[in-house]
Amino acid sequence: MSLSRRTVLTGALTAGTLTAGTLAAGGFPAFAQTARTFTSAKPARIVVLTPRKDVGDVLGLRDFIASSGLSATVEVREVPQASAMPTLLPEIRASKPDLVVTVFTPLTLATVGRYDDPDPSRFLTDVPVVFTSVTDPVASRVVRALDRPGRAVTGTRHIAPVAVQMKTMLSYRRWKKIAAVYNPAEDNMVVAVRDLKEEAARQGVEVHDAALPRDASGAPQAAAIPDLIADAARAGAELVYIGPDTLVASNNNAVVAEQALAHRLATFCSTELPIRRANLLMGLVSPAVNVGRFAGLKAVEILTGAKPADGIPVETLNRFSLLLRIGAAKQLDLYPPMRLLNIAEIVQDA
Amino acid sequence: MKLSFIRRLNWMLTGVVSVLMLVSLAVQTNHVNTLFRPLIEPELARKAEVVGSYVVAQIDRAVALGFELDKLVGVDELLxxxxxxxxxxxxxxxxxxxxxxxFSGTEEARSGTRLTVADAPPDGESPQFLDTVLPLEGNDEARLHVGVDSGYVRSAMNEVVFDLGSVLIVAILLNIEILLLVVGSSVAAPLRRVTAVMKQAADGHLGVRVALRNRDEVGELSRAVDWALDSVQHKADMSASEPAMTKIGMMQRVVELRFAIFIFSLAEELTRTFLSVYIKQLFEPVPGLSMEMVIGAPIALFMLLWAVSQPIAGSMSERRGRRAVFLGGALLSFVGLVGSGLATDLIQLVVARCLTAIGYASVFIAAQGFVIDATDPKQRAQAIAMYAGGILSAGVCGPAIGGVIAGQVGFRTTFLISAGLALLAAFMAWQVLPRVRAAQAKSSRGLRLADAALCLRNPRFVGLAVFSAVPAKLGLTALLFFLLPLALDDQGVSQSWIGRVLLLYWLLMIVVSPMAAKLSDRSGQRIGFLVAGGLVAAGAAWVLSMPGSLGTALAGVALLGVAHAMLGAPQLAMLADVCVKERAALGETTVIGMFRLIERLGSVIAPFLAGLFLAHYGYAGALKGIGAVLAACVAVQLLLSALFRPRPPADLPQRTPA
Structure with a gap:
């Protein structure tokens, strides 16, 4: 006897599955035959550039490399602002790393530049780079195509396809109007919201565009978030959508959650951390630790020479976790449907 | 040929078997409540509990997470x-x-917001559902009900009863077949021969001998009689100038051949319930033809080849001997049935079916020829009736057994079993049929186009053959062989049930035919019977088209059986009446052969017509359409018989050929 979980979200999401974890367990016999070997006397040097040291991607990456049996040192450098990269690059280049890992889109772009505008003086071009949790590496021009990056830059994405996200939102309730709150200065968000609107139109859902306004100097105004959400509520939106947005999702998730609750709006987020941190209702995410492990696999493949660095495709984990915050559901008096509840990972209020 | 001994034995054995089976049925049904139900019901309740506790666990989890039970969303979907x-x-x-x-499930279990199954059922009735109740955490008033159909036990039992019923009918018929074979060939026929010899001897022909080689009591008797005759003849010292004792030994072979024919017909009838469904499975699109037409093609082609090859095989069997043609036909059918079972596409199936058709035509015409050869004109009608009885019995047994077999082992294996039966029939014929060519083989002329023209110039013959006999065959093939199995299969009716439905047709044919024959002879109302039969057949098609799968199917098939039973005897009697001139010119056999050939055209066009209707109007429409065609034929027949009164020689002198 089995109640089918397939019916809910076409197999796109399963609670708590660890795809990359299973990869780690098997070991990698192919490493023994590779040309470039790293020993404990001369381990591989991996430099990780991340806005914060405690993100799941970094934990997963370190965990995977440690368990892979590859002899390597992992040096994590915290780079809070992508704009600091140009000044850091000469030093990193001088330290002669065997591989560089970048976390999130802004740092990745600041490190490798665009594939169609490679400038060796401004970007790292002579070291293989593995990125992790980059929303849309093609739209951001990090790589030419997902299956053929075209240079020694590859990595992992962490966002579920927009159709699956939409399906998840609609399995909770049949929303008629959703509001997308995002930073228009982030290229990947512009792409993400465009895709969202297209899918919403297919599903007969209206999207209320709540892009952050810019000030006189063109800088996006995070302070406008409360007003944007109030406007969205007035316009009849029932749910606030936040994408993989550094300014809105990473830095202002608490404000979004608080304001949405105040206006009795549901919230959906496509990345993990904001849901774990703030009082958001739900999210469909690749757990960052798993995305980091997946990036670790790609790093190991490059360092052992198992695959050429420019021939490894950019990939997304094909399983996602549905996160539900019970507290928010109760506060909103929006009980999750039993089918969703059964497959969700429950996030309890701290 | 009287079969009083066999008949008595048969009734006795059949009676014993029937009583035993009915007693066992009664006992079984009675035990359902005392034995079967107590075993099954705890199993059902346990299953309900497993399903229920799985659901309860999910609801309890939600409650444990702090959600209020009565505000949970999507519980219906969960259920x-x-x-x-x-x-x-x-x-x-x-x-x-x-x-x-x-709530989720059958609406019978609730009314509004109340669960009705929790109520006590009316006195004496067992509840329709077994209701299992599970408590939920966090709310003392909350219960999860899981209902299992208590009728499950009953319907499983019904299935057994119906199977036993079918088996009973099949057993009775098999009984008759085997008794006919065993008693007829080793007791009754030899005894009859002894009787005949004694009568001849009594008349003074002392040279006759029984000359049986049976190694049993009857054989002993015959040898004793022969010895007695030897000694009497020796004493009387009479020279042998004896009348030929022909045909008596042949009768024994006819009895044995009937069993071979029964087995052979069974081979075809086994596949009756699923043939059209099987063809549908192998269907591949043919440009310009609808699916239904393509499905009809193999059946139509089969009937056409059967009709065409029958006269050819008939004249060949006169030249080459009945045995050779029978054996050749049976082997051809064997190959065709094996091919049908192994076919991977429609073309292969069509080729295999064509081989089978030629085989059938050869076997049946050769067997019929042998029966005619082996009997005196006086015995012939009875002998043919007996031989045809084997075919009818197979019609009843085949679909019933075939449906069960197909349900168990699949269509393809059933074809292979059929092929085995065809081979078995060939083996029997190999033993039974005389090796030598029938010396007295009459060179009866084959059918010629000129003969057909002669017959068809007689409007009353046309009325009878084209508008009564053809529609009867058309109705049988279109409704029973083609549309009904497809429609029932489409509705999810099991092969066993389709078999039982088809069985009913043959059963009614067997039971009603003799009564209808007697009635029509006594009343002399032949045209009345033909019209009534035709209308009942049209009505049967209309009944079959009504919604409600099994009940109407059974009623419709029963009606069709009655209708066709009403037609058989009056048709032949009418044929003799309306074709006085033709019979004189061509001989009776040729006229009947012509009639049968024309009649078969109904079977040939039936699948095409049914397929055409099916493609355009669906099952109900196609069944109604066939009914309309049948009704229209009755109207034309009435019109023709009104326009051309009896005594055609007087009325239509100009039409009589020189």
Missing amino acids: SDALAANPDVKYLALEIGGRLHA
């Missing part, structure tokens, strides 16, 4: 998911404080 995964469960209901909060 219907569980229901979909467990077809045995008929309903799932979440009840809080006596009110239904969520």
